[in-house]
Amino acid sequence: MSIEESPYLRGPADPDARIWRFMDLPKFLDMLTSMTLYFRRADGFDDLCECMPPEDFFQVVQRSDAFGAGVGPHQWLRFCHHTRSEIFLNCWHLSQHESYAMWKLYAGVDAGIAIKSTFRRLKDVLQMSQEHCGVGLTNYDTSHLEMNAVALAMYKRPHFQYESEVRAMVWRDCQEMFFDMDSSEPLPEPLPARAGPLHVKVRVEIACLIDEVVLAPWSPPYLGDVLHDIMKAYDFKPSIRVSTINKLFYAP
Numbered sequence: 074m075s076i077e078e079s080p081y082l083r084g085p086a087d088p089d090a091r092i093w094r095f096m097d098l099p100k101f102l103d104m105l106t107s108m109t110l111y112f113r114r115a116d117g118f119d120d121l122c123e124c125m126p127p128e129d130f131f132q133v134v135q136r137s138d139a140f141g142a143g144v145g146p147h148q149w150l151r152f153c154h155h156t157r158s159e160i161f162l163n164c165w166h167l168s169q170h171e172s173y174a175m176w177k178l179y180a181g182v183d184a185g186i187a188i189k190s191t192f193r194r195l196k197d198v199l200q201m202s203q204e205h206c207g208v209g210l211t212n213y214d215t216s217h218l219e220m221n222a223v224a225l226a227m228y229k230r231p232h233f234q235y236e237s238e239v240r241a242m243v244w245r246d247c248q249e250m251f252f253d254m255d256s257s258e259p260l261p262e263p264l265p266a267r268a269g270p271l272h273v274k275v276r277v278e279i280a281c282l283i284d285e286v287v288l289a290p291w292s293p294p295y296l297g298d299v300l301h302d303i304m305k306a307y308d309f310k311p312s313i314r315v316s317t318i319n320k321l322f323y324a325p
Contacts, residue, residue, distance in 0.1 A: 082209030
């Protein structure tokens with residue numbers, strides 16, 4: 074089964090649900106000039122548990138002896154660590170409204186930018202890609218987990234539930250083992266790292282993806298005009314506005 078058809082890639086009830094991607098100005102300009110989406114390798118995130126089984130789920134599986142003949146719990150963890158080095162993620166925020174927390178976390182200190190799209194648009198532009206990819210809602214509940222690489226890739230610990238994340242995923246198979254997969258010993262520390270690119274860029278129709286560009290509430294006043302001129306040079310003309318998240322409705 075391809076990732077695109079995986080039952081672990083759940084969508085929102087409304088496929089036109091609003092999604093946001095918050096970023097700083099250099100990341101936005103890189104996306105615009107390259108006409109690509111940036112996907113970071115799963116083992117390169119700040120969260121060291123990214124795409125790995127959570128402890129409580131691992132203990133349940135361990136007690137059930139569900140690893141299969143000749144496979145022990147630490148061998149399975151080694152397999153998970155290898156598999157996540159093949160997975161690249163591009164993350165969005167699912168919300169009808171912009172998020173002050175997301176602005177602060179991901180959009181830099183001044184010239185931050187949020188791009189607005191929908192779940193359907195993101196899925197549509199990636200379906201036109203040659204990459205092996207898919208899109209789904211992040212799962213924060215271990216009761217819905219299974220021993221499946223896609224299920225683990227779409228799982229994130231409850232500590233991060235405030236992100237209300239939509240994940241786009243690219244899978245690039247790597248046949249070369251970069252550490253001993255057959256050992257029954259625990260994973261060594263620091264964790265072994267596979268050589269190779271820590272990100273991939275997937276070319277998409279940016280104009281079909283983005284329906285509005287929102288500037289951070291603390292953006293300098295000239296930023297809108299500068300971006301308008303830059304995007305015009307790339308024949309990209311979305312709506313641009315400054316965030317109203319700090320606007321006082323009772324102020325003139």
